[in-house]
Amino acid sequence: MKLVFxxxxxxxxxxxxxxxxAGHEVALVVTQPDRAAGRGMELHAPPVKRIALEHDLTVxxxxxxxxNPEFREQLEDIRPEAILVVAYGRIIPQWMLDxxxxxxxxxxxxxxxxxxxxxxxxxxxxxxxxxxxVTTMRLDAGLDTGDMLLAQVVxxxxxxxxxxxxECLADFGxxxxxxxxxxxxxxxxxxxxxxxxxxxxxxxxKREDGWMDFTRTAKQLYDxxxxxxPWPGAHTLLxxxxxxxxxxxxxxxxxxxxxxxxxxxGNLLMVRCAxxxxxxxxxxxxxxxxxxxxxxxxxxxxxxxxxRLGNV
Numbered sequence: 001m002k003l004v005f006x007x008x009x010x011x012x013x014x015x016x017x018x019x020x021x022a023g024h025e026v027a028l029v030v031t032q033p034d035r036a037a038g039r040g041m042e043l044h045a046p047p048v049k050r051i052a053l054e055h056d057l058t059v060x061x062x063x064x065x066x067x068n069p070e071f072r073e074q075l076e077d078i079r080p081e082a083i084l085v086v087a088y089g090r091i092i093p094q095w096m097l098d099x100x101x102x103x104x105x106x107x108x109x110x111x112x113x114x115x116x117x118x119x120x121x122x123x124x125x126x127x128x129x130x131x132x133x134v135t136t137m138r139l140d141a142g143l144d145t146g147d148m149l150l151a152q153v154v155x156x157x158x159x160x161x162x163x164x165x166x167e168c169l170a171d172f173g174x175x176x177x178x179x180x181x182x183x184x185x186x187x188x189x190x191x192x193x194x195x196x197x198x199x200x201x202x203x204x205x206k207r208e209d210g211w212m213d214f215t216r217t218a219k220q221l222y223d224x225x226x227x228x229x230p231w232p233g234a235h236t237l238l239x240x241x242x243x244x245x246x247x248x249x250x251x252x253x254x255x256x257x258x259x260x261x262x263x264x265x266g267n268l269l270m271v272r273c274a275x276x277x278x279x280x281x282x283x284x285x286x287x288x289x290x291x292x293x294x295x296x297x298x299x300x301x302x303x304x305x306x307x308r309l310g311n312v
Contacts, residue, residue: 001024001025001080001081001082001102001181001184001185002024002025002027002078002079002080002081003019003024003025003026003027003080003081003082003083003084003181004026004027004028004029004030004075004078004080004082004083004084004100005019005026005028005029005030005048005052005083005084005086006029006030006031006083006084006085006086006088006090006092007029007030007031007048007084007085007086007087007088008031008032008046008047008048008087008088008089009046009047009048009087009089010047010170011086011087011109011166011169011170011173012047012048012086012087012088012107012170013047013048013051013170014170014171014173014174015084015086015107015170015173015174015177016029016048016051016052016086017051017174018174018175018177018178019084019174019177019178019181020055022178022181022182024181026052026055026057027058027078027080028057028058028059028060028074028075028078028080029048029049029052029057029058029059029060030059030060030061030062030065030088031046031048031049031052031059031060031061031088032046032061032088032089032090033061033062033063034046034049034061049061060074065090065092065093065096066091066093072095075096075099076099079100080099080100081100081101081102082100082101082102082103082104082105082181082184083096083099083100083103083104083105084104084105084106084107084177085104085105085106085107085139086106086107086173086177087107087109092104092139094141097139097140097141102184103138103139104138104139105136105137105138105139105149105177105180105181105184106136106137106138106139106144106146107134107135107136107173107176107177108120108134108135108136108137108144109121109132109134109166109169109173110124110132110133110134110135110202111131111132111133111134111135111151111153112135112137112144112148112151112194113144113145113194113195113196113198113199113200114198114199114200115132115200115201115202116143116144116145116199116200116201116202117143117144117201117202117203117204118202118203118204118205119202119203119204119205120132120202121162121165121166121169122162122202122205122227122228123202123203123227124156124165124202124227125156125160125161125162125165125223125226125227126162126223126224126226126227126228127223127227128219128220128223129156130155130156130158131153131154131155131156132153132154132156132165132169133151133152133153133154133169133172134151134152134154134169134172134173134176135148135149135150135151135152136148136149136150136151136176136177136180137149137194138191145194145196145199146194147191147192147193147194148191148192148193148194149180149183149184149189149191149192150176150179150180150183150189151176152172152173152175152176154168154169154172159226160226161226161227161229162226162227162228162229163229163230205228205231205232206232207232208232209224209228209232210224210228210231210232210233210234210235211235211236212224212234212235212236212245212309212310214236214259214260214271214272214273214274214309214310215259215273215274216273216274217273217274217275217277218250218251218273218274218277218278218279219250219277220273220274221234221248221273221279222248222249222250222279225245225248233245233246234248236309236310237309237310237311238286238303238307238309239307241286241287241288242286242287243284243285243286243287243309244284244285244286244291245281245283245284246282246283246284246285246291247281247282247283248279248280248281248282249279249280249282250277250278250279250280251268251270251277251278251279251280253278254275254276254277254278255270255272255276255278256276257272257276258272258308259272259273259274260272260308260309260310261305261306261307261308262303262304262305262306262307262308262309263278263305264298264303264304264305265305267294267295267298268280268294269281269284269294269297269298269303271309280294281294281297282294284297286301
């Protein structure tokens with residue numbers, strides 16, 4: 001097929017590579033503009049742009065696409081059979097949805113209609129799901145509400161973080177997109193409407209999502225820590241300073257006491273959560289200090305059992 005590919009982060013790279021390897025013509029790659037990052041605020045090209053240039057593909061990086069005559073004219077001149085949208089980061093306007101014969105095909109990082117929105121992978125892990133997946137769908141004007149084309153179930157390991165699942169789904173999604181294009185070409189695909197009553201939302205992550213609420217169980221807090229890697233992570237307050245939990249696990253024992261109370265046993269630092277469960281800290285960092293093991297932190301800060309985490 002003759003395609004236009006819209007994508008920006010690393011998640012989209014395997015799909016672009018797989019589509020090219022399958023012999024499709026990518027007439028244009030559309031990605032977000034280069035952004036300043038790091039201490040020097042140097043401009044960094046998106047991962048999709050870097051891969052596209054390695055393959056000598058034409059790249060456009062429009063700041064806006066809805067009302068952009070030059071961009072619209074270029075797409076209309078290409079006359080793509082399909083537009084692929086993989087983590088592009090822009091709302092696709094109606095004129096783009098209407099342009100190709102096969103529509104705009106999106107790769108979404110969940111089993112729709114579950115986890116519609118900007119952060120489906122993170123929220124699936126944070127919610128303690130043991131399976132997730134990828135879905136190809138035909139975009140419409142709604143938020144991830146279009147007809148589904150194909151789906152692939154993928155298990156989530158009990159210790160996997162969102163970073164691990166992100167990489168796994170990117171690879172599975174690339175293969176699924178190639179299969180979708182093959183079936184679209186030979187007419188053997190049958191779009192299926194979503195059951196909107198089963199939809200759940202996966203909104204863009206905020207810093208406060210990383211706040212540790214000890215009225216949740218240790219397992220719930222552990223799952224949220226896994227889901228919110230690398231950002232916003234998991235944090236609380238200790239002695240009025242920001243306290244970051246870089247690595248945690250669910251302790252095997254229980255303890256009856258107030259949520260948020262610390263328990264120190266030798267080199268073990270744990271916090272009491274809901275239902276008498278305990279969350280153990282493996283690596284931590286307090287405001288103004290470096291990241292360190294819990295044992296090293298206990299040695300340097302003389303933390304005692306009975307101290308509390310949170311807004312106290």
